[in-house]
Amino acid sequence: LNRRLAGMGTTVFAEMSALATATGSINLGQGFPDTDGPEEVREAAVRALREGRGNQYPPGPGVPELRTAIAEHQQRFHGLAYDPDSEVLVTAGATEAIAATLLALLEPGDEVIAFEPFYDSYAACIAMAGATRVPLTLRAPSFRPDLDELRSLITPRTRLLLINTPHNPTGTVLTSEELAAIAELAVEHDLLVATDEVYEHLVFGAAHHPIAALPGMRGRTVSISSAGKTFSFTGWKVGWVTASPDLVAAVRTAKQYLTYVSAGPFQYAVAEALRLPDTYFDTLRADLLRKRDLLVDGLTAAGFRAFTPEGTYFVTTDITPLGEKDGIEFCRALPGRCGVVAIPNAVFYDDVEAGRSLVRFTFCKKDEVLQEAVARLRRL
Numbered sequence: 001l002n003r004r005l006a007g008m009g010t011t012v013f014a015e016m017s018a019l020a021t022a023t024g025s026i027n028l029g030q031g032f033p034d035t036d037g038p039e040e041v042r043e044a045a046v047r048a049l050r051e052g053r054g055n056q057y058p059p060g061p062g063v064p065e066l067r068t069a070i071a072e073h074q075q076r077f078h079g080l081a082y083d084p085d086s087e088v089l090v091t092a093g094a095t096e097a098i099a100a101t102l103l104a105l106l107e108p109g110d111e112v113i114a115f116e117p118f119y120d121s122y123a124a125c126i127a128m129a130g131a132t133r134v135p136l137t138l139r140a141p142s143f144r145p146d147l148d149e150l151r152s153l154i155t156p157r158t159r160l161l162l163i164n165t166p167h168n169p170t171g172t173v174l175t176s177e178e179l180a181a182i183a184e185l186a187v188e189h190d191l192l193v194a195t196d197e198v199y200e201h202l203v204f205g206a207a208h209h210p211i212a213a214l215p216g217m218r219g220r221t222v223s224i225s226s227a228g229k230t231f232s233f234t235g236w237k238v239g240w241v242t243a244s245p246d247l248v249a250a251v252r253t254a255k256q257y258l259t260y261v262s263a264g265p266f267q268y269a270v271a272e273a274l275r276l277p278d279t280y281f282d283t284l285r286a287d288l289l290r291k292r293d294l295l296v297d298g299l300t301a302a303g304f305r306a307f308t309p310e311g312t313y314f315v316t317t318d319i320t321p322l323g324e325k326d327g328i329e330f331c332r333a334l335p336g337r338c339g340v341v342a343i344p345n346a347v348f349y350d351d352v353e354a355g356r357s358l359v360r361f362t363f364c365k366k367d368e369v370l371q372e373a374v375a376r377l378r379r380l
């Protein structure tokens with residue numbers, strides 16, 4: 001393993017999901033639903049397979065049907081107009097979109113400012129690009145960005161701001177004021193922005209605002225999303241980028257040599273998913289809101305300090321009230337102690353102290369699974 005990837009062995013998600021399987025525990029670690037997405041979307045994938053659409057290499061930028069549906073979705077939900085031919089790129093999940101964006105846009109030695117705790121692939125992809133990550137730490141209990149601190153982190157080497165809203169793992173949803181301040185800094189310092197919005201539809205009360213819609217941002221922002229979370233098909237790995245033609249062309253250049261193209265039949269199915277009526281998105285949110293409250297209340301009753309998330313399907317907790325200090329030790333022991341798996345937030349921080357006592361649980365599981373997990377945690 002080269003120096004850039006030293007210390008980045010196995011992702012925490014793989015480690016903890018393997019632990020869940022080995023111990024037969026309830027897995028509230030890795031974020032994947034235990035109920036698949038809509039039947040009609042699955043049927044659309046089967047139809048595409050049967051009818052021979054996408055069984056051979058699809059076009060590099062993605063099948064036209066999906067690119068059009070992505071552009072329509074950006075218009076319908078965010079009022080953003082993108083040309084499906086030159087401003088949309090289909091990727092192998094948001095994960096590849098993040099990798100291709102960073103590999104395409106960064107020079108070795110560039111600095112990337114990213115909120116920490118950060119989703120684990122950010123650190124790895126910034127490192128693979130030979131760039132340096134500069135964390136802006138979100139701290140308990142509010143987990144909101146300190147925008148003066150953000151300003152102070154900008155140097156002549158800063159090239160890109162990498163933001164994530166709704167934010168995994170804290171559930172913070174950036175407000176329009178916070179986004180406006182970030183956008184102003186990007187314009188003032190002529191920075192690129194990559195924004196990971198995979199949880200764009202998973203917001204509870206708070207509204208999701210895409211930074212690309214703000215003044216001066218359309219041409220400097222790479223917006224990233226994916227079908228995994230919105231449609232409960234994390235295994236399909238269909239993601240996308242929307243940006244100006246120049247930025248999309250750059251990201252496409254990198255994508256060509258990572259995967260060349262993404263799997264075909266699923267693209268046709270996701271095109272149909274993106275056109276589902278508003279009731280689909282409203283029901284998804286309402287179900288998750290109920291699950292969020294179930295888990296937050298249960299964790300609180302079990303003695304955790306739970307920070308109620310405004311978005312995503314994760315709850316971050318502090319284990320200090322349980323007399324515990326170290327989230328990594330706690331998560332390694334938890335399956336043996338009570339048959340539940342969670343993720344230690346410390347692995348998403350450079351500032352390990354800021355995340356030491358924080359532990360993340362997901363609530364994208366059946367109500368009865370959440371209830372059983374809570375019952376087990378209450379016996380801790």
Ligand code: PMP
Binds near residue numbers: 093119164237
């Ligand atoms: N970004 C964030 C913040 C995530 O939580 C995830 C996990 N779904 C991804 C990106 C990766 O998305 P995908 O599964 O579409 O690659």
Ligand code: GLN
Binds near residue numbers: 011029
């Ligand atoms: N995004 C999911 C999470 O944060 C899982 C992603 C993964 O396993 N790489 O739990």
